[in-house]
Amino acid sequence: MTIVVGYVPTPEGEAALTQAISEARKSNTTLLVINSSKGDALVDNRYAQEPEIQSIEDRLATQGIDHVIKQPVRGHDAAAEVLDAAEEHNADLIVIGLRRRTPVGKLIMGSTSQRILLEADCPVLAVKAGMAG
Amino acid sequence: MSSSPTLASRLKGRSELGVALLLGAAGVLVLVDAIALVTPYSKSDPVGPKTLPYLVAGLLIVCAIMLAVNVLRGGQGEAEGGEDVDLTHPADWKTVLPLAGAFVANILLIDWAGWVISGTVLFWGSAWALGSRHYIRDGIIAVALSVLTFYGFYLGLGIPLPAGLLAGVL
């Protein structure tokens, strides 16, 4: 029994995390936080650094949530990492943050959330920034 | 300087001895080449063509010996760091060898197939070796770069890169 949350250090990511925490508390399940990077550039602003991970760790610990934080850097994109983790841990729920993208932007960059929504084998909860409760 | 059983153990992990060997070989090469030179007696050139090669050969051979001694005594060259270099991993030959392969492919292809094709192979192959898996996007970038540089060099710099197989097309 697990909830998988795709975390990125952005407002959307924070919203997803907050939502995932409250879901995990409600159902008293393990929370699996995934923050991945393809690792193909020197800088990836979507890859959380040690202090941020530490603060999430503290936050989860103080709330008494059973949790695992993973930061895979294996050259896969974020969608694949989240889907992998969900499959591996038999997730009941995937929580992701949504950000607004123009149709053109989506065409060029593809959409991580879209792929997760389409390919996941479990329910997916999509949150927008500032919506989590 | 050391008996044979310890020599084997001493050689282990001392790939740097290869550097000493290379230096020594280079030194000998320079020396042999210098000996073969003829020095015409000339008042206008008392130094002659041999002096510097002899000095260089000497320097290389002395360095080779000293480096070998240094390495056997446990000395170690400090690998060069950098912003994008992570020395905690050993050298990743799975990246380097395909990269060199792409380079060699370019050398073999450039005169026959022309720069546009060989350059495309080089860029696409290098990107692949370095872990990019966007085959189509890489291909488009590779072709675009090759074509652009071909025309850029031809029209902008006046340097005619070989057109090769595409001679009629470009």
Place this chain on the structure above:
Amino acid sequence: MDVFSSLMDGFATALTPMNFLYAVIGVLLGTAVGVLPGLGPAMTVALLLPVTYVLEPTSAFIMFAGIYYGGMYGGSTTSILLNTPGESSSVVTAIEGNKMAKAGRAAQALATAAIGSFVAGTIGTALLAVFAPIVVKFAVSLGSPSYFAIMVLALLAVTAVLGSSRLRGFASLGLGLAIGLVGIDSVTGQRRLTFGQPLLADGLDIVVVAVAIFAVGEALWVAAHLRRNPLQVIPVGRPWMGKEDWKRSWKPWLRGTAFGFPFGALPAGGAEIPTFLSYVTEKRLSKHPEEFGHGAIEGVAGPEAANNAAAAGTMTPLLALGLPTNATAAVMLAAFTSYGIQPGPQLFASQGPLVWALIASLFIGNFLLLIINLPLAPLWAKLLQLPRPYLYAGILFFATLGAYSVNLQAFDLVLLLVLGALGFMMRRFGLPVLPLILGVILGPRIEGQLRKTLQLSAGDPAGLWSEPIAVGVYVLIALILLWPFLFKLIRRNRPAAMPAGILAKSGSSEPTDAGGSGSHGSHRADATSGGDGDGDG
């Protein structure tokens, strides 16, 4: 003509629309490569050497000057925002700069670095304009014996002083000299080290050697050790400084300049020692010594100024004596040579307009850096997200293109690969690259001067020390070579009293140990522990 009017003529040349455009291109390109990981100014100038075959020399050098200064600037941006100093000269900047950025003062750190670079670069270039002609005046009186001695000094100083292992430095020098030997001996017409290969008769093209060692060798080396854990760049808006920051910055800028210029002008002086000296000085003089180690603005202002002043200082021996003291200068010297221009004191006489246009363009480049880059800082930070496969594939692509376009023969590409493998090996085993490049470039010229000297003295070796300057230089060379032994002796006699510390410490070429890598190391440790977390999960 006096300095001022020559300089004004130089400005007139450098400010023609085309040349100004090249200055802008150079500055942008320089900053970009300074920011991008794995690329440095030396590599970039090397990659651009082929354009020297078609461009006017003046335009080419104006562009190179922009790249040189821009590279310094870009390097400081990454040290501040990422704590990954690309070049040893920006290690010190990273110490306080990254702390400032982490404390939310990235904008101020970038601003003091940029404005300090501008101030130091401008003063340094002015000093260059004043001193270079003086050095030239002195240098034209020198004969071959002195020249020979000075060039030997430059080679040995770079080899013996820089780098962590003198032995490996000399090994690298030997390889460089050997590469320089290849080709037809200019006096007797005999082929040396050509192995019957007619393509080697003209010697190895310096473009091919420089591109191979700097670009191919580096790209292969980085490819073998790609950093796995991505970093996060500290977000930054437009750099700016408050009144208090200005007050705390201007003195360090000036002091940094005073440290940087003379060291840059010395053979083997480089930028590491003055940046370190500046840091230590600012720490001592600061009214807020407690802030050091937690993001003191003086610790960014001083070293950055020293860094750029050293860059300006480097140009003095390059233009006045034809002596390169760092890698970028060495490659620029190669560019001079490929134009058939003989660098050295005659340069000011024979190529006066070119030299003054170059100096003027250094002023312009500095100014451009300031006005272009202050607003562009956030954009440069974005550049760091370029995927590595494209970056390094691009380097290899352009390296190949550059080397091939010199003679349009595939044989040069074979040389490129072989020498690139040599460059890889040198990086792997800690052989410094600079002595090799200097050996290739200066070797043939040293031989020429040696022959000229002994020709003048009719074969009498005494001719070598027939000029007082030459004698002085030989004494200096002896000191440099014997220094480690003298040092040991002194240390043995006075084991306790060793606070001569600063120079000795940085001279032993481990400025990375001074603290920059302390924090860097801990950063890396963080990253790994994050990685360990994966394993557990």
